[in-house]
Amino acid sequence: xxxxxxxxxxxxxxxxxxxxxxxxxxxxxxxxxxxxxxxxxxxxxxxxxxxxxxxxxxxxxxxxxxxxxxxxxxxxxxxxxxxxxxxxxxxxxxxxxxxxxxxxxxxxxxxxxxxxxxxxxxxxxxxxxxxxxxxxxxxxxxxxxxxxxxxxxxxxxxxxxxxxxxxxxxxxxxxxxxxx
Numbered sequence: 719x720x721x722x723x724x725x726x727x728x729x730x731x732x733x734x735x736x737x738x739x740x741x742x743x744x745x746x747x748x749x750x751x752x753x754x755x756x757x758x759x760x761x762x763x764x765x766x767x768x769x770x771x772x773x774x775x776x777x778x779x780x781x782x783x784x785x786x787x788x789x790x791x792x793x794x795x796x797x798x799x800x801x802x803x804x805x806x807x808x809x810x811x812x813x814x815x816x817x818x819x820x821x822x823x824x825x826x827x828x829x830x831x832x833x834x835x836x837x838x839x840x841x842x843x844x845x846x847x848x849x850x851x852x853x854x855x856x857x858x859x860x861x862x863x864x865x866x867x868x869x870x871x872x873x874x875x876x877x878x879x880x881x882x883x884x885x886x887x888x889x890x891x892x893x894x895x896x897x898x
Contacts, residue, residue, distance in 0.1 A: 720801045722785070724857040725867070725876035726884065732844055732852050736832075738870050739842060744834035750777045756825035757816050765824065768880065773812055776831075780806050787880075796860060797878040827881070828896045838862045842870075848897045850888040 740746070753775040758764040764771060768787035773780065783803035806812045813823075830846040840858035847853075856863050856876070867873045882892035 721788070722797075722799045722801045722857060723860060723863065724797050724855050725795060725863055726797075726879060727854040727856070727867075727872050727875050728877065728884065728887070729851045730844070730854045730872075735842075735844065735854060735870055736834075739834045739836075742836060742869060744836045744842065747833040747835070749830055749832045752776050752829050752831055754825070754827045755813065755823055756827070757821040758824045759820060760822055762824070770825075771816070771821070773806070773809055773816075775809060780809050780812075782806050782812055794860070795876055795878050796863070797880065825893045826896055827894070836862075836866060838865070840866045842866060847885075847890075847895055849890060849895070850885070853884065 754772050755774075756770050756772045758771065769785060771782070771784050773782055781803045783801065785799045785801050788798045788800055817823075828848070832844040832846075834842045836842065838858070840856065840862040843855040843857070845853050845855060854870075854872070856866050858866070863876075864873070867876060879887070885892035885895060
């Protein structure tokens, strides 16, 4: 099980961020379209525990992933989650299996993501959701996240909100945000 540590920054100046990352010689990955379908039991027990089971399609790859916020997950300005994921070859069959096991699809979210990786392994991702300002996710160790925020001039602007709270902040339905 992997542990994910991340922060988000809302309302970013994408051109400035990209320029600073290029100056820092970050490795730029091709932009990807990401389609997430989130599943839960009818009683929403995962949601109640700030956990989620999702099928993510990212380019030509698909994964099934379970994320569970750890105790104190939003302390010190970081969002911390345990994460288990693995590749799947057939999204339709995986979805059918989850439905047969009693899960229901509770959310559908789409975004475009531009990812940069710094020399220290810190990932910087610019996410574009329909109808909200672009946002930034910085993922890595706490120390590397702080170094990256400083380099980008964003210290003090980060938040630990899960994406559902970000959607609510912009008065969007956190259960369905898709490109039409």
